[in-house]
Amino acid sequence: MRSTLSADVKDALARDLPRRPCCREALLRGLAYYGASGGAFRTQRAAVARLFHALQPRDRATPVTAQTSKRLYRATVYVAELPEQPKRPPKPTRRCCRRVELRAAFLACGSLSLPGKGYHLEFTATHAEAADRIAELLAAEGVRAKRADRRGRPLLYLKEGEGIVAVLGAIGAHGAVLHLEDVRAVKETKNRIHRLVNVEAANVARAVAAATRQRRAIELLRDAHGLQNLTPALREAAELRLNNPELTLGELAALCRPPASRATLNGRLQALMRLAQRYQPEQASHKGTR
Numbered sequence: 515m516r517s518t519l520s521a522d523v524k525d526a527l528a529r530d531l532p533r534r535p536c537c538r539e540a541l542l543r544g545l546a547y548y549g550a551s552g553g554a555f556r557t558q559r560a561a562v563a564r565l566f567h568a569l570q571p572r573d574r575a576t577p578v579t580a581q582t583s584k585r586l587y588r589a590t591v592y593v594a595e596l597p598e599q600p601k602r603p604p605k606p607t608r609r610c611c612r613r614v615e616l617r618a619a620f621l622a623c624g625s626l627s628l629p630g631k632g633y634h635l636e637f638t639a640t641h642a643e644a645a646d647r648i649a650e651l652l653a654a655e656g657v658r659a660k661r662a663d664r665r666g667r668p669l670l671y672l673k674e675g676e677g678i679v680a681v682l683g684a685i686g687a688h689g690a691v692l693h694l695e696d697v698r699a700v701k702e703t704k705n706r707i708h709r710l711v712n713v714e715a716a717n718v719a720r721a722v723a724a725a726t727r728q729r730r731a732i733e734l735l736r737d738a739h740g741l742q743n744l745t746p747a748l749r750e751a752a753e754l755r756l757n758n759p760e761l762t763l764g765e766l767a768a769l770c771r772p773p774a775s776r777a778t779l780n781g782r783l784q785a786l787m788r789l790a791q792r793y794q795p796e797q798a799s800h801k802g803t804r
Contacts (some may be wrong), residue, residue, distance in 0.1 A: 516758075519626055520625045521625075521629070523626055523687050523689075524559050524561065525618075526564055526689055526690075527617055527620070527685065528561035528562045528565040528621060529565075530686055531565070531569075532610075532614055534610065536611050536654075536769070537611055540603065540606055540611040540614045541614045541617065541618050542570065543600070543615070543618075544614070544615040544617070545562075545565070545566050545620060545622050546596060546600040547602060547618075547622075547644065548618060548619045548622035548623050548639065548644055549566075549618075549621075549623065550596060550597070550599070550600050550640065553596055553599070553687055554594060554595045555593070555594045555596055556593050557591070557592050557621075557622065557623075558589055558590065558591055559592075559621075560590075560592060562622075563592035564578075564764050565621070566578070566594055567594065576594050576595050576596070577594070578592050578593065578594045578595075579592070579593050579624035600649060602643060602644075603615060603647075611683060612651060613653055614685075615651060616648070616651040616655070616684060616685050618647050619644075619647075620637070620681075620687075622638075623637050624636065624637045625638070625640050625681075632673065633672075633675045633678050634671065634672070634673055634678075635671065635677075635678045636672070637670045638668075638669050638673075639658075639667065639668050639669075639670070641667075641668070642668050642669065644668075645661070645668035645669075649661075652670070652681065655684045657672065657681055659672050660672070660673075675694065677693055679691050695727065706746050715788045721762055725755065725760075725761075727787070728761055729755060729756060731791075732752045732755055732756055733756070733791055734755075734790045734793060734794065735790040735793065736756075738790075738793035739789070739793060747782055748782055748786055748789075750771070751779060751782035751783055751786060752786055754769055754770070763776045763780055763783075767772065767779040
């Protein structure tokens, strides 16, 4: 079976055998309860099958056999017969056992999507009672999962990065947590860069539009009034804008003699535009009489 993020996380968790006997028992009960189907424990991961076999008492361990599934593109499914239908595990009294049971639920019926396609952690339970139990385990970690149905089976899923990281940390998938945090940091950095680029592009567009309006007003003023009739400061500002249409206000201000501030040059250009407005009606009337 091809390697995916979900498969890698499950293989890593399956190799981490709990030390406490109570946690081992909780893990075995959880795997049997959440992974039971048709009177047997079933999984597509060889590491999870080995874990299930290793957790069983030696004198009562059932063999694990490999079968070929006809539905999932002839994928290999590992099956271990169960002596009886697993019952709902008792509520754990310890935090470690509760988290181990949540780990068992992920190993048996959970999946984690690739970060490039968005954050997505889900549990596909075999029946509603198991889904309710998983929801209780998630709520104990401060995470609320959304519910849905998929082909008649209850589904719990999370799409928020913080909630997924909290669950992965609780079940001991620390490598996956670091991986997702790296992905989230890269994504946030890209989003920040895109926002800055968009803001810069908007600023450039506004500056170009303002420079265009200023040049048109100055050209109107030149034709109707004559730049030589302006004060030296206004004439300098007008000539700088006409000769340098691509420069920003700050760059134009640096070309003044002596150099002016950006606010000062902007004030002069605004004065030129107000002065040009006086000649607009006159120009329009001259055009109408021609």
